[in-house]
Amino acid sequence: MVAEVAAPPSRRETRALLARAGRLQADAETIVGALEAARAEVVAAYEVASEPQVWDAVGKMSIETVKDTVDGRARLDELPAHGIRSVADVLEAGPERLKRVPGIGEVAARKTMHAAEQLKRAARDSLQFRIAFDPKNAELTRLVRSLAVYGLVWDAAGKYEGQAKKLAGELGTQRPIAAPAEAGRLRRMFMRAGDKAVADEAAQQVRALVEGADGLSEAADQVRAIRKPKDKQVWRDFERRSAEYYGLLGQVVGLGGDVAASEGFLPADIVERVGAQKLDTSRLDAGLRLRGYQSFGARFALVQRRVVLGDEMGLGKTVQAIAAMAHLAARGATHFLVVCPASVLINWAREVDKHSSIPVVSLHGSGRARAIARWRTGGGVGVVTFGSLGALQLPPPRPAMLVVDEAHYVKNPGAQRSQAVNRVAAESERVLFLTGTPMENRIDEFRALIDHLRPEIAGEMGREHAAISVEAFRRAAAPVYLRRNQSDVLTELPELVQVDEWEEFGREDGAAYREAVRDGNFMAMRRAAFAVHRAQDSAKLTRLLELAREAMANGRKVVVFSYFRDVLTAVSTSLGTDARGPITGSTPVADRQRIVDEFTAAKRPGVLVCQIEAAGVGVNIQAASVVILCEPQVKPSIEAQAIARAHRMGQVRTVQVHRLLIADSVDERMIELLGSKAQLFDAYVRHSTIAQASPGAVDMSEVQLARMIVAQEQQRLAV
Structure with a gap:
């Protein structure tokens, strides 16, 4: 039996293939070009934004640093008397002004400038760059915006970059060679056999490239749809996700x-x-x-x-x-x-x-x-x-x-x-x-x-x-x-690291929760995870103790926030002598500050236990760099204010925020409902006059939230 030989593709099929290959090549070039352009803009913006920090660094390098670098015979002792006291002063003075200093000739001036330029390059290479939150700074705004755009492009098409480069190159080479393959029958009759074979082989390679490019065109469409975000948007996003922005920057430039x-x-x-x-x-x-x-x-x-x-x-x-x-x-x-x-x-x-x-x-x-x-x-x-x-x-x-x-x-x-x-x-x-x-x-x-x-x-x-x-x-x-x-x-310290600690109910705390749901008691539902007699029967309390002890073992002080006093009592009892406070609504203002001052001055790490509405405002707790939130708050603004007690000017450590959450519970329902509310808040009213005057003005009604969640949980648990 003679094996069947597949018929060569028709002229129409070949034309359609090459047209599709042309579009795919354009898509590949779009991805490669967008990524290269986005990276180039990040590099350019970084060079401008980092320059003041480089100059600040060389401004702190004394003239002695230059002396150590230049040939010892150069007479630089007179420079401070002429107002040239740092590496930055040398660079700003330039060789002509240096030569006017007694004892410094043309050769010494040239060597001094060369040494200062080397030191500046070293300062740039070792710079521990930080993006200050300063929306009014045009250079930093350009950098943050360029990182936001690069992040959008990378998320859309980053995983296709290698493939796109290969396709753009190979299709650019093979498509012209394959073009004769779409010629009509009469024209192909007059083609040399070798040319015809080369064209057909190139067409097959083009087909293989096209068929192996799943997802690339969709990624290119996403890249084309990207629009440059507004400055206010990127600063708000940077405020929420600064670590990711530094991660993007680290992909493109060295962060020292x-x-x-x-x-x-x-x-x-x-x-x-x-x-x-x-x-x-x-x-x-x-x-x-x-x-x-x-x-x-x-x-x-x-x-x-x-x-x-x-x-x-x-x-x-x-x-x-x-x-x-x-x-x-x-x-x-x-x-x-x-x-x-x-x-x-x-x-x-x-x-x-x-x-x-x-x-x-x-x-x-x-x-x-x-x-x-x-x-x-x-x-x-x-x-x-x-x-x-x-x-x-x-x-x-x-x-x-x-x-x-x-x-x-x-x-x-x-x-x-x-x-x-x-x-x-x-x-x-x-x-x-x-x-x-x-x-x-x-x-x-x-x-x-x-x-x-x-x-x-x-x-x-x-x-x-x-x-x-x-x-x-x-x-x-x-x-x-x-x-x-x-x-x-983490060279960009201080930053805010936020972690959601998801747990599951055990037998004891789960039973307390089901009872609270059956009774329709919203407040009891929120604190049921701590309504146990032993710490090991509470998933949240167990995790809190783990986090607190690990933080203290690393020399860090901790602040724990809860809305409920009985939760604070359970936390304080479990922590024993490591607990400080508590600070509650009944604690006089003077006593609150005294407790904070003692907590700050203590050489041994400890845990400050606070009612969130009492210590969430008006008290500065920079000594703590680990914040533990025992439950979600009905008003997101209260949580933000509490975190700000530790994450503020004067904080020299990364602030870690751990939210204790129970899956399939009131916690998850609150996160879902308040999360959507927060998105509306960000999109429409964050920068409105009302929002700036009263952050709580747009928070969801507590009564409305409670009724909705109680009904959902009673239905889910069939109680």
Whole structure:
């Protein structure tokens, strides 16, 4: 039987193909051009906006700095007497004015200028640039606007950039070669066989390029639809999402900072190996912009395979773990496992779902057996509590990466959960322990953690490493331990980092909530998560204690806000001697300030407990850099004012805001309703005269909100 030979495409089909290829080439060029133009504008705007900060830096460099750089024979001692006291003064003076200073000739003036210019370049290269919130500053406004536009273009088409460059180049080459393939039959009869074959082959290559370009044209249409945002819009957006703007800026220009600190002061050989590791981000959400230190942390986990990531709280350990898992998933890995306290299980599920395309399965609760079966069969990120880990009966499947959050929970080798983690770690290809609790002075605890990962390293670590110095400890732990501090890697400090801490009700607090819903008691519903006799029976209180203790272990002071006095009583009781206050509506104003002053002056970190409407205004709490909100507020303006007590002028640390929220509860209903209200607020009245005069004027009615939520929850729970 003779095999059938596919008929060559008709002239009409070839013409349609080349026309489609032409449109696709234009789309590819649109994407490439838009991204290049957006980056170029960011670079140009940054150069202008950063110049005053560079000049400020060289203005602080004394003339002695120039002397150290110039040939020692140059006589520069007379410069201060002639008003030239800094590197900036040298640059502004220029060579002609320098030559008028006694003892400085043409050669010395030229060398002095050259030294000053070198110092200015060094200042620019090492600049820790910050964007001051100053909508009236034209240079900063241009930069913020350029970053907003770049972010829009990147979100629309960033993931297609490499493909677009390839298509624009190859279609530009192949389309002209393929053009004769659409010639009529008569013309093709007179074409040389070789030319015809070349044209047909080029047409096939064009077809392959066109058929492999799914989504690119839609991305180009989104890019064309982008309109330059208004200045007020970009400043409002920057105010809400400044970290993302710095992430965009870091993609385009260097932001200075201590490179060695961002790499955890690791030895050069480890840094070199990590630097050589490419990070595949194709399974990460396009809106996630990893900071440089976060990319380094994910690659460290991939290269070193079994490690502890001990970054200070607020640096995004969760995101780094997700990035490492996403890289492995992009390379074909299927099963991952996250072990964490019950208080953060739902938060992990939400973060994985938000930042990656990896399926996430909660291996906890009443449907645990079915969930485990689904995870075993379909793969993804399984999220399990320490208590439920033993029920998984691993292997199989063998996790490509085991992530253990709050890893200091397994520091006791004799505990059942430690032994369960150890069994799973032994079967996992890679293991990543996460803990924000510093370990430098707890060598026995740290060694117990390392024993899960690299027993040979744990066996070689002794108390003498910690006794000598932190540096000696880190050298011994370098193959397995990476820690960075906020002040080292977040060069734009201070900023506001906001985290929603989603929890789930347990038996006791869940029962209190259902009773409040049945009674139609809105206020009781809002504080039901704390209506328990023991801290361990409250998911919110458990998480609050974890956050507060970790913050204090890192030398940070904490302020806790709640609307309800009985919630504050439960928090204060659970914190014991670490609690300060409380400040409530019945606390006299003078006493409020005294409590704050004592909290500020205290050398030991503590937790200031405050009723939100009492301490949310009129009291400055810059000493605290961690804010914990026990429940959503009916008026968003009250929450904003409370946060502003710590996030204000004089604050030198990043302010971390943790909102304690319960999924499928009054909290989630309030976030949904007030979130839509906030969008209307932003879109229409934020800058109106009424809004400026009274931020609460546009907040949703408390009575209306309560009735709506109570009705929704009674219907959902069928009570």
